[in-house]
Amino acid sequence: xxxxxxxxxxxxxxxxxxxxxxxxxxxxxxxxxxxxxxxxxxxxxxxxxxxxxxxxxxxxxxxxxxxxxxxxxxxxxxxxxxxxxxxxxxxxxxxxxxxxxxxxxxxxxxxxxxxxxxxxxxxxxxxxxxxxxxxxxxxxxxxxxxxxxxxxxxxxxxxxxxxxxxxxxxxxxxxxxxxxxxxxxxxxxxxxxxxxxxxxxxxxxxxxxxxxxxxxxxxxxxxxxxxxxxxxxxxxxxxxxxxxxxxxxxxxxxxxxxxxxxxxxxxxxxxxxxxxxxxxxxxxxxxxxxxxxxxxx
Numbered sequence: 001x002x003x004x005x006x007x008x009x010x011x012x013x014x015x016x017x018x019x020x021x022x023x024x025x026x027x028x029x030x031x032x033x034x035x036x037x038x039x040x041x042x043x044x045x046x047x048x049x050x051x052x053x054x055x056x057x058x059x060x061x062x063x064x065x066x067x068x069x070x071x072x073x074x075x076x077x078x079x080x081x082x083x084x085x086x087x088x089x090x091x092x093x094x095x096x097x098x099x100x101x102x103x104x105x106x107x108x109x110x111x112x113x114x115x116x117x118x119x120x121x122x123x124x125x126x127x128x129x130x131x132x133x134x135x136x137x138x139x140x141x142x143x144x145x146x147x148x149x150x151x152x153x154x155x156x157x158x159x160x161x162x163x164x165x166x167x168x169x170x171x172x173x174x175x176x177x178x179x180x181x182x183x184x185x186x187x188x189x190x191x192x193x194x195x196x197x198x199x200x201x202x203x204x205x206x207x208x209x210x211x212x213x214x215x216x217x218x219x220x221x222x223x224x225x226x227x228x229x230x231x232x233x234x235x236x237x238x239x240x241x242x243x244x245x246x247x248x249x250x251x252x253x254x255x256x257x258x259x260x261x262x263x264x265x266x267x268x269x270x271x272x273x274x275x276x277x278x279x280x281x282x283x284x285x286x287x288x289x290x291x292x293x294x295x296x297x
Contacts, residue, residue, distance in 0.1 A: 005084045009067050012087055013178055014050045014057055015142050017068055019111070019161075020090055021075070024140040025050060039063045039074045052178055111138055111148050111161060119147060119166040123207050123282075129214050133188075135206075138163065146175065149206050151182070151223075154234070156190045162223070164206070174206075183228035187221035188213065192238050199241045199293050201281065202259075202270075204252065208281035215286045217293065225255035232266050241269040243292060248275030 018025060018033075025035035031053040036045055040062045047061040058065030063074050072083040113136030115127045120136070130136050138148040138161075146163030153159055162182075163175040176182060188209050192200055201212050201219040212219035218240070222231065225246065235242065244260055246252035253274060260272045273292050275281070284292075 005069065005080075008084055008087055009055070009069060011179075012068050012091055013052070013055055014068055014071065015052055015177055016091070017071060017087075018050070019141045019143070019177075022112075022140055024144060037061065037063060039071075111141070111143060113138055113148055117147070117166075125207070125210060125214075129210060133210060133213075134158075135210075137166070142175070142177065145170075149187075151185050151187055152190045153185065154190055154237070159185065162206070182223045183226070184230045185223075186231055186234050187223055189220050189234050189238075192218055192220060192240065194238050194240070196240060199243045200238070201243045201245055201289075201293075202235075203281045204246050204255075205280075205282075208247075211282045211284075212289060215289055217289050219281075222259075225251055225259075227259045227262060232262070232268070235263075235268055236266070242271075243273055244270050245273040245275065245281055245292070247281075248277050248279035 015033075017023075018038075021038065023035075023038045025033035025048070028034040028049075031051060033050040033052065034046055035048050036042060037048040037059045039048075039059060042061055044061055048057065048059050050057045056065060056067060057071050064070075066074075068087060069080060069083050072078060072086055073080060076083070076086065078086060113134070115130040115136045117137035120127075120130055125135075133150070135147060135149045138144060138146055143161055143163040145167070146165050148161040148163055150158045151160045151162060160177050160180045160182075165171075165173055165175070187206055191213075196218070198218060201209075201217060203209050203212065203219055203221050204223075204225060206221055206223070209219045209221035220235075242263070244256060244263065246256050246259075256272055256274060260270070263270050
């Protein structure tokens with residue numbers, strides 16, 4: 001079987017491999033992760049370094065360094081070809097020939113998560129809803145001390161996790177894997193039934209979307225205040241009507257106007273609902289949503 005090694009090395013990151021193997025390293029400066037070596041399992045807490053920008057690792061005490069291929073070769077004692085094939089199988093890459101497809105991150109690699117965390121309770125996310133969305137508290141890897149939220153494609157394959165910090169003083173609030181292009185996805189789009197007469201709410205954030213779903217309405221999240229061509233295509237694909245309802249702050253209102261203009265040009269059936277200042281969709285009740293959705297536009 002032919003494996004495009006150069007493509008795999010460009011598209012799979014060390015961070016993705018660390019997540020897959022459940023390896024927890026600590027941040028040490030910009031673009032740097034440090035910890036004990038996961039290859040020879042020594043005791044030196046500073047032996048193993050990862051440069052996330054260059055996508056390279058180095059064990060300074062025993063194992064040497066290299067690329068993601070070298071890492072798997074050393075960790076699993078495989079040849080170069082077998083290591084590349086192993087990575088291909090882990091991440092379900094289809095980059096094995098001239099046909100180009102974009103594999104941005106892991107596919108269907110699931111993390112071990114806690115569905116009943118105080119932060120989720122604070123956001124009114126029950127364990128039942130958390131299990132439905134397969135989101136929860138993570139205590140290792142890139143998502144350590146964050147609520148890991150899976151982002152799936154339309155075939156329900158998990159393509160990445162976004163980590164929401166549980167601490168108010170930690171930045172960034174939302175952490176995406178390096179190289180992941182969220183603009184190619186709509187959060188929760190995989191659960192939208194095609195052709196239903198009921199409208200779908202378009203919101204900014206994950207928890208807005210989760211809240212609306214929990215109250216019995218369909219919703220997708222842009223994961224921000226912009227909309228891409230890929231996201232527009234996903235909206236068109238469902239054949240649904242939409243309610244564009246972003247946050248009520250100035251940024252949200254400006255985005256409403258901008259995105260509304262784009263949806264109109266694309267002939268997408270929608271209506272815009274502007275929320276009051278500082279209001280967010282997550283604050284709305286079921287009655288509020290029923291009034292907004294209404295029987296007709």
